[in-house]
Amino acid sequence: MLVPRRAFLRGLNLAASGLALGYCLPAAAQKPTNEPGQPPGPKPVTGSRAIEDKAPGLNPNAFVHVAPDGAVTIVCHRSEMGQGIRSSLPVLIADELGAQMARVTIVQADGDKVYGDQNTDGSNSIRGLYEDMRRVGATARTMLVAAAATRWKARPEECVAKDHVVTHVPTGRTLGFGELAVEAGRQKVPDEKSVVLRPRGELAHVGKPLPLLDAPAYVTGRAVFGADVKLPGMLTAVIARPPVVGGKVARFDAARALAVPGVRRVIEMPTPAPPYRFQPWGGVAVVAEHTWAALRGRAALDVTWDHGPNAAYDSGQYREALAKAVSAPGTVARQVGDAEAALKGAARVVEAEYHVPHLPHLPMEPPVAVARVDGGTCEIWAPTQNPQAAQDEVARALETTPDKVRVHVTFLGGGFGRKSKADFCSEAALLAREVGAPVRLQFTRQDDVRHDYVNTVSTNRLTAGLDADGRVVAWRHRTAFPSIGSLFGAPAKPGPDDLQQGVLDLALAVPNVSAEICEATAHTRIGWLRSVYNIFQAFSIGSFVDEIAHAKGADPRDTWLELLGPPRQMSLSDLGVRRLRNYGQPLEKHPVDAGRLRNVIERVARAARWDERRRDGRSLGLAAHRSFLSYTAVVASVVKGPGGKLAVDEVWVAFDAGTLVNPDRVRSQLEGSVIFGMSLALYGGITMKGGAVEQDNFRGGGRIVRIGEAPRRTHVELVESDAAPGGVGEPGVPPVAPAIANAAFALTGKRVRELPLIKSLEA
Amino acid sequence: MTITLQVNGVERKLDVDPEMPLLWVLRDVLGLTGTKYGCGEALCGACTVHLDGQVVRACVTPAGRAEGKQVLTIEGLSPDGGHPLQKAWVELGVPQCGFCQAGQIMTAAALLKKHPRPTDEQIDQSMAGNLCRCGTYQRIREAIKKAAGGSP
Numbered sequence: 001m002l003v004p005r006r007a008f009l010r011g012l013n014l015a016a017s018g019l020a021l022g023y024c025l026p027a028a029a030q031k032p033t034n035e036p037g038q039p040p041g042p043k044p045v046t047g048s049r050a051i052e053d054k055a056p057g058l059n060p061n062a063f064v065h066v067a068p069d070g071a072v073t074i075v076c077h078r079s080e081m082g083q084g085i086r087s088s089l090p091v092l093i094a095d096e097l098g099a100q101m102a103r104v105t106i107v108q109a110d111g112d113k114v115y116g117d118q119n120t121d122g123s124n125s126i127r128g129l130y131e132d133m134r135r136v137g138a139t140a141r142t143m144l145v146a147a148a149a150t151r152w153k154a155r156p157e158e159c160v161a162k163d164h165v166v167t168h169v170p171t172g173r174t175l176g177f178g179e180l181a182v183e184a185g186r187q188k189v190p191d192e193k194s195v196v197l198r199p200r201g202e203l204a205h206v207g208k209p210l211p212l213l214d215a216p217a218y219v220t221g222r223a224v225f226g227a228d229v230k231l232p233g234m235l236t237a238v239i240a241r242p243p244v245v246g247g248k249v250a251r252f253d254a255a256r257a258l259a260v261p262g263v264r265r266v267i268e269m270p271t272p273a274p275p276y277r278f279q280p281w282g283g284v285a286v287v288a289e290h291t292w293a294a295l296r297g298r299a300a301l302d303v304t305w306d307h308g309p310n311a312a313y314d315s316g317q318y319r320e321a322l323a324k325a326v327s328a329p330g331t332v333a334r335q336v337g338d339a340e341a342a343l344k345g346a347a348r349v350v351e352a353e354y355h356v357p358h359l360p361h362l363p364m365e366p367p368v369a370v371a372r373v374d375g376g377t378c379e380i381w382a383p384t385q386n387p388q389a390a391q392d393e394v395a396r397a398l399e400t401t402p403d404k405v406r407v408h409v410t411f412l413g414g415g416f417g418r419k420s421k422a423d424f425c426s427e428a429a430l431l432a433r434e435v436g437a438p439v440r441l442q443f444t445r446q447d448d449v450r451h452d453y454v455n456t457v458s459t460n461r462l463t464a465g466l467d468a469d470g471r472v473v474a475w476r477h478r479t480a481f482p483s484i485g486s487l488f489g490a491p492a493k494p495g496p497d498d499l500q501q502g503v504l505d506l507a508l509a510v511p512n513v514s515a516e517i518c519e520a521t522a523h524t525r526i527g528w529l530r531s532v533y534n535i536f537q538a539f540s541i542g543s544f545v546d547e548i549a550h551a552k553g554a555d556p557r558d559t560w561l562e563l564l565g566p567p568r569q570m571s572l573s574d575l576g577v578r579r580l581r582n583y584g585q586p587l588e589k590h591p592v593d594a595g596r597l598r599n600v601i602e603r604v605a606r607a608a609r610w611d612e613r614r615r616d617g618r619s620l621g622l623a624a625h626r627s628f629l630s631y632t633a634v635v636a637s638v639v640k641g642p643g644g645k646l647a648v649d650e651v652w653v654a655f656d657a658g659t660l661v662n663p664d665r666v667r668s669q670l671e672g673s674v675i676f677g678m679s680l681a682l683y684g685g686i687t688m689k690g691g692a693v694e695q696d697n698f699r700g701g702g703r704i705v706r707i708g709e710a711p712r713r714t715h716v717e718l719v720e721s722d723a724a725p726g727g728v729g730e731p732g733v734p735p736v737a738p739a740i741a742n743a744a745f746a747l748t749g750k751r752v753r754e755l756p757l758i759k760s761l762e763a
Numbered sequence: 764m765t766i767t768l769q770v771n772g773v774e775r776k777l778d779v780d781p782e783m784p785l786l787w788v789l790r791d792v793l794g795l796t797g798t799k800y801g802c803g804e805a806l807c808g809a810c811t812v813h814l815d816g817q818v819v820r821a822c823v824t825p826a827g828r829a830e831g832k833q834v835l836t837i838e839g840l841s842p843d844g845g846h847p848l849q850k851a852w853v854e855l856g857v858p859q860c861g862f863c864q865a866g867q868i869m870t871a872a873a874l875l876k877k878h879p880r881p882t883d884e885q886i887d888q889s890m891a892g893n894l895c896r897c898g899t900y901q902r903i904r905e906a907i908k909k910a911a912g913g914s915p
Contacts, residue, residue: 080860081860082858082859082860082861082897083859084859211853211856212853212856212858214858214861215852215853215856215857215858215861216844216853217861218852218858218861218864218865219844219848219849219852219853219857219858219864219865219868220797220837220838220840220841220844220849221795221796221797221798221836221837221838221865222797222838223861224796225796225799225861225862227790227796227799227800228796230794230796236791261780290783290787290791290792291787291790291791291800292780292783292784292787292791362896363860363862363896364799364801364807364809364860364862364863364894364895364896364897365799365801365860365862366800366801411860411861411862412860413799413860413861413862413863414860414862414896414897415860416896442800444803445801445802445803445804445806445807446803664856665856668856668859668899668902669859671898671899671901671902672859672897672898672899673898674898675895675897675898675900676896676897676898697802697803697804697806698802698806698807698894699806704894704896705898705900706891706894707886707887707890707891707893707895707900707903707904708887708888708890708891710898710900710901711901713901714901
């Protein structure tokens with residue numbers, strides 16, 4: 001990782017003013033930005049230059065600064081979207097440094113290559129940066145120790161850095177970090193790879209439940225989200241976008257929109273050409289003095305659309321095409337033994353087909369961005385998961401270079417993959433340039449639902465062959481779904497790497513296994529939603545294991561354990577694949593470990609009292625899944641609620657993500673994953689007719705779980721482990737839907753093989 | 764056209780269309796951005812404020828309807844973030860992304876005024892209009908009980 005010494009701290013102090021770690025906030029830091037009774041004014045939109053280029057002190061890399069007064073500033077370069085990354089990632093630096101948390105300030109990084117990859121996606125931050133961030137902190141600590149040793153004419157090995165102080169152990173002499181900062185800054189920056197990391201037991205905070213640092217800002221309303229940024233002279237825009245992907249404006253009349261008080265301009269947006277990637281969507285923008293005028297102006301617009309080549313897309317009909325695709329053999333992506341022959345010779349065959357529709361992101365904060373274009377440069381404030389991609393995209397839209405675009409990252413009101421795409425940033429930039437004033441581009445909720453990069457639609461057909469004793473001797477998994485690659489111009493038919501998510505990395509102790517990729521075409525923008533393809537692969541596999549168990553009259557937990565086989569790490573040939581993408585990590589570091597999946601299944605079964613699953617009218621369902629290098633098992637309890645409606649009343653989760661940094665945030669991610677998984681299991685589903693999305697808000701297929709529908713209790717068990725860290729934000733989601741479907745089957749005897757479940761269970 | 768609002772105890776004379784939803788008056792005109800836009804149709808509760816102590820969704824409340832009434836937003840709930848709900852929220856680490864939380868707290872504040880020791884059912888019923896996509900509901904329930912002086 002490249003972290004050269006340089007001017008650092010180009011970023012946003014999201015919690016408005018000097019938010020410190022822990023609860024030792026200075027009084028000034030708690031001052032709200034919008035005090036009652038104060039006139040509105042420009043917000044402190046940027047705390048970015050908190051430390052300037054020539055700030056004195058120790059600044060060995062782009063992430064950390066120690067000032068002569070002992071104040072430590074740490075940059076968080078990944079986006080905060082609810083996963084608690086600002087309460088986790090910087091802690092690794094602070095712990096290696098030996099800093100007192102109360103004297104640390106976190107600043108949010110702008111998009112800048114100096115930080116390395118900033119894409120906050122793929123549950124990748126802790127698992128990808130656990131060691132790198134520690135090296136950043138250890139580098140600074142090494143220099144503080146070297147400065148102290150020089151001053152004392154002692155050997156560095158005799159000195160320890162802890163609690164913001166360096167101590168010379170033999171004599172007990174001490175020097176504070178602040179006292180050492182300037183001299184430490186003159187030390188040679190050691191090679192990051194050569195610095196010595198602390199033994200795990202010396203890390204003061206890692207693995208302990210740390211407080212949520214930004215909580216005070218959230219609960220007082222002073223946390224700065226995308227739409228909260230206000231610049232002098234700023235206008236607000238909304239866009240009427242083509243209802244069908246690939247459509248464009250045929251003609252429009254702006255007269256009525258321009259007559260709305262407060263509307264300044266009506267502007268036709270450029271029409272994107274395929275592949276659409278993250279380009280703006282086209283359409284007609286209304287730019288106004290405030291949001292209300294923009295909304296009224298848009299409602300008054302008269303636009304006629306040319307719906308383009310996808311005008312015939314009907315997601316209901318497309319489902320038939322997917323079913324047809326999985327009825328024929330596909331391209332083999334995984335092969336152990338001879339599944340076809342074994343199926344032919346099987347005493348009994350179990351087969352089932354599962355369907356999961358397009359799914360929406362629905363972050364509580366719809367996409368929004370503020371842009372200012374000044375001469376040849378552009379500045380963006382946005383809730384983006386990927387500020388460097390936003391730089392690239394905005395530069396492309398403005399036909400300039402990324403170095404001319406500066407992207408400030410605000411808090412994200414949820415992301416879930418939607419805010420990896422910078423379309424809304426580019427739209428804001430184009431409009432700001434066109435009107436010659438700062439522009440806030442706001443998606444309404446309707447815009448968000450209708451112009452989403454939906455999770456893909458899929459059909460999976462699973463077939464198992466059982467021998468005369470009921471042992472599974474053949475397993476065939478056929479999958480059909482349009483790939484994310486189609487958004488970038490690749491064929492819609494997935495490649496083997498797309499099957500890493502739950503199909504190729506499923507540990508099976510079955511002698512004959514095959515996985516096949518079937519044909520698919522894309523008719524809309526396919527994106528990625530929290531846990532992505534794992535959602536439908538886990539639903540299919542988790543439901544199918546339950547079906548096998550039922551078919552042979554066995555306990556689903558025992559069937560899971562039998563299918564997984566003994567605890568072991570799977571080689572590529574065990575899996576029957578030539579390569580496994582493995583979320584970008586080598587198998588040596590992150591093996592496919594049947595034992596770890598077994599362990600979470602056994603743990604969750606114990607917690608849920610699985611052996612008593614039929615006592616007192618209980619109806620439980622189990623599912624498990626490996627994703628993002630972590631292992632999750634879920635048991636759901638389903639009951640008949642008022643009016644005969646099914647309710648999920650209790651959920652148990654056992655989770656193994658290896659080493660955990662902030663267990664309380666891990667716990668909260670899993671609690672949230674259960675609700676997220678419930679929403680897509682019970683209600684979620686985007687349908688398209690005439691090429692256009694049929695949903696428009698938090699209802700129908702856009703419905704999400706409300707508090708009264710949340711389980712009475714979600715129990716989370718975290719496996720203690722020293723294994724390399726796995727992902728946390730996403731792996732809780734995939735097993736939730738099949739666990740609920742299996743519990744619903746236990747209760748009603750009705751097997752539902754498609755999402756959302758409500759369609760079948762309450763029909 | 765001028766309307767007069769009492770916002771967080773301060774009188775504001777504003778030159779706005781009385782039909783403009785209170786949400787946009789608060790956010791765009793007064794700069795009180797703690798109140799959030801989430802759906803525009805009173806489906807999500809992110810814009811929840813109090814009008815004379817009653818919970819309203821500011822996105823569908825014309826500003827004219829607030830004339831002469833006391834508007835309370837998250838910025839005015841307490842001077843220093845010290846409302847029992849805010850303290851409980853911080854202590855239990857309720858927020859994830861945080862976006863819906865001001866609305867959640869405003870709804871909960873009205874609930875506690877009406878029912879200082881709410882039952883589970885009263886909590887679920889009162890909070891039914893406030894969506895949280897991150898799924899913080901379990902901790903919201905706990906924090907309301909904690910603020911009410913009960914367990915946990």
